[in-house]
Amino acid sequence: MRFHTRKWVKPEDLNANGTLFGGRLLEWIDEEAAIYAIIQLENQKVVTKYMSEIDFKSSARQGDIVEIGIEVVKFGSASLVLSSEVRNKMTRETIITISNIVMVNIGPNGKALAHGKTEIEYVADRL
Structure with missing residues (x-):
């Protein structure tokens, strides 16, 4: 697993128990998954369809x-x-694991669009 992003837990990220609010953590994960999918699929229109057990x-x-x-x-x-x-x-x-996050590639009409990708690509390889 590649760790791409770091976050500093600040007072506004805490719940009533003084620990990191789970909703904030899921927000960070969703954003990271979207950015990763956007880069891999080379399309800024990507949506989260599903997250498995958290x-x-x-x-x-x-x-x-x-x-x-x-x-x-x-x-x-x-x-x-x-x-x-x-x-x-x-x-x-480990703080949290999520086994499956499904990100869907979206076309101009707002519907799912085939992306034609079959393997991980790195930006350096595209240049």
Whole structure:
């Protein structure tokens, strides 16, 4: 799994228990998955269709730095299935895992559009 993004847990990210609010963490994961899919599919019109079971394994506290990992599970004809793990950057303790996040490539008419991709591409390889 490649960890692309780091986030610093700030006071506005906390829940009433003083730990990272799960909704904020899911927002960060959704944004990371969308950015990853946009780059892979070379289309800015990508939407989240589905997230599988969300498994919270530990919590994060104010001041922690978390890193978000994304990995391709498979390429569909109009979709990209990703998995995600978020961990504490300093301790490497896993905070959350999501096995399947389905991102769908959208065409100009707002409908799913085949993307023709079958494997991970890196920007350097496209140049």
